[in-house]
Amino acid sequence: MAVTDHGVDHARREYAKPPIKIFKNLSSKIAAIPMILTATVIFIGCSGWTIVHSFTNSKLLPKLDFVGFDQYERLWSSRRWLISVENLFIYGLCSLVFTLVIGFLLAALLDRKIRFENTFRTIFLYPFALSFVVTGLVWQWILNPEFGVQSIVRGLGWESFTFDPLYNSDIVIYGILIAGLWQGTGLIMCIMLAGLRGIDEDIWKATKVDGIGTVKTYLVVIIPMMKPVFVTALVLIASGIVKVYDLVVAQTSGGPGISSEVPAKYVYDTLFGRQNLGQGFAASTMMLVMVVIILIPYVYLQFGGKKDQ
Amino acid sequence: MTRVSHLTTADAQLQGPKGPKPKRAFSGANLFIYGTLIVMSLYYLLPLWVMIVTSLKDMAEVRMGNIFSPPAEITFQPWVKAWSEACTGINCDGLSRGFWNSVRILIPSVLLSITVASVSGYGLSMWKFKGSEVFFNILLLGAFIPYQIMLYPIVIILRELGLMGSLGGLVLVHMIFGMPINTLLFRNYFSSIPQELFKAARVDGAGFWAIFFKIMLPMSLPIFVVSMIIQVTGIWNDFLFGVVYTKPAIYPMTVQLNNIVNSVQGVKEYNVNMAATLLTGLVPLVIYFISGKLFVRGIAAGAVKG
Structure with missing residues (x-):
């Protein structure tokens, strides 16, 4: 699938702009998945999640019931x-x-x-x-x-x-x-x-x-x-x-x-x-x-x- | 004319004698240097000494005597008790349980985190793609975020994955939090390898994985050792993740140690406690003393960024 897509892209290159380069350097991107997930999901995602939930009145379970700065x-x-x-x-x-x-x-x-x-x-x-x-x-x-x-x-x-x-x-x-x-x-x-x-x-x-x-x-x-x-x-x-x-x-x-x-x-x-x-x-x-x-x-x-x- | 000659003498003085500095053993400065160093050494060595001597005394002698004095009669009973009989809650099988738990946590965590970090670092140094540096910088800044803010969301993620309270969950957490420092380490190391080597391999048709396994891996044994030292000591010494993400049956050694020593029930057996403390510290200490310069290199690499 990836290979054929790439072939077609090649043929079109003369009159269209080069399309998504996602398949270029593909192995490197696959290898970077754990790093990307850690950076985005854990470091950004989890921190953001906690910050958002710090404005709620979650007690035993997290819920999105906002109370402004009450917790602070x-x-x-x-x-x-x-x-x-x-x-x-x-x-x-x-x-x-x-x-x-x-x-x-x-x-x-x-x-x-x-x-x-x-x-x-x-x-x-x-x-x-x-x-x-x-x-x-x-x-x-x-x-x-x-x-x-x-x-x-x-x-x-x-x-x-x-x-x-x-x-x-x-x-x-x-x-x-x-x-x-x-x-x-x-x-x-x-x-x-x-x-x-x-x-x-x-x-x-x-x-x-x-x-x-x-x-x-x-x-x-x-x-x-x-x-x-x-x-x-x-x-x-x-x-x-x-x-x-x-x-x-x-x-x-x-x-x-x-x-x-x-x-x-x-x-x-x-x-x-x-x-x-x-x-x-x-x-x-x-x-x-x-x-x-x-x-x-x-x-x-x-x-x-x-x-x- | 005089100015020129003056300059040349100053120049000659700046060059200085080339030989080694003559050593005077008993100058005042030396006395100050060695005196301070020895006094400071005592402060650093004292706790190790106290741990060792206390763990070799029996309780009667501990109560009677001075914590700094060497044992009058050496007994290994506290060590045996700490290893196989000390109680945490209802379990009285000693620290050995925690030790083996730590070993079972350590091995997969170290292997997984080093594998992932080395591949990421390799990709970041030789196969940059658009945005790769952005993610890397987020990763590095992430190393400064207090773990506390991520504790609970990770509980939720692990629960969703069915890994909460299991060894696998803790291994994953160690991999995640070991990633910034180790990726940095590998990235910097691979960046220092000559580009010509990489280009030559590319010309010969080698791809991402072929270059990694056939060229980079054989060249990078030292950095693997450094990274391993960081991970082994870091994971062995971890307390927070162990206590949050596992359950009592698979608590790592540090958590179990704390539970044994700080348990409120029973008579405090200080000699057993010190034996247990020393046992827990033994693994990183052995690694430290064996690895020597590499350990220093590891922390220097971690500390001095870029």
Whole structure:
């Protein structure tokens, strides 16, 4: 069928415009079907579906009974959601700053032509290979006030020492942060190290000739040169932060009380635990909005930048 | 005249000595560098150490002692218990069930996602058609969309396909969400292969599949390994998809681990919990330590786009 169609088209070409080129490069198009389906049905379709349904009052089952922004109003007046967003904000800001600083510091140290570079790099990066569940459970154990860090420091003679982040709702999010940093900094270190290795050796020689100190060279010359690497790292950390879920589930299950809830957990719990679909859809749409805000500068740099070249 | 000579000396200085930097072992800077690195290493190694020592103690010693101290008497009982006796709900057959579930999820997921991603990446690099780049860019941006927004519609799709709560459904989900990064990886790799090779094969009459199987595949073993590392660790460590798209009988290891450790009933057996945690982390750790540089290359490829 396809072949005959094609033959006929060929014959007509002299006086008609070339018809649909769907059969040209056919194998390639067939091979691209999974990619096209993923991009359209899943990424666009499913996200769109959820956004549309976030304006309905779906409860147990999704239905198209539109109620405007009701779900969003309810969402932003829910204490649990507000705590989730606040936690995400604190966690995100600290995680961003510390990951960038520690990641860059470690990379810079490793780049100082030291011995055992591979050993150190292996040590800093191995947590990244682990599951968030594993990370959360280990740190849950280390931060356990009865047996962990607190009891050891007390055992050393400092009886009033208190460090129980996982049982204190005011600082629980920092307990999660310690675990998150442990897992995530190695990746950023690796990216930074690749960036540092890409910097021309002559820059270092030039600053040496000019008598600029090492630290100043990093701050004034190297870091500005590594702007694209920092942007990549920033986007990577930020999009990871919004998705934080398993770490919290494993380490605190959102507790004590609801003090370490995060948006991703709110979505899961409302969708599958409390079966309040409309709320879950509204909350996940808000998560998408957060990511879009983060992504705008990145997309601008990546795609807007290319046009200039 | 003086200016010129000044320039030449500066030039000579810029060239610098060609040999290796002379090493002074005990300079202040070195002390700072190694000191910081060693202190940081302790922070990174501590949890692994705590996991290992706790899992080798019996409960009496865990209650008595310091979580950082090595076991006075080594026992493997917690490992045995974690593997074959630990309870989740009514099932008391240990983590082994989760382990085998994860293996049964892992193998088809990795094979399917790599197959699909390699073919897509190959098509995108050598057989571009109108619109192919558009779909590819959507795919890449899709990697940043929070999974939460797609969770429920995918439940509906899987239900329609009759795959909800089954291994097949989870495999499909892993294939979908592994696609952006792996397609990118393969596309970039195939793009770096000289076009002449492709053109020569075309002249000889080879088509889409012939070129893929006979020319590209044999050349791209390293990228397959990198992609496999990404997928194996990613799928093994997944928690969210496992908990949403499967049912308790086929929960992957991470979900079962969480259920064992965070279950509210019974006395907390910290040594068994740590043994279970370590068991779950073992597979990605082994892959990490064996693959070394390739693992780094994989994450670098994933991180630094284009």
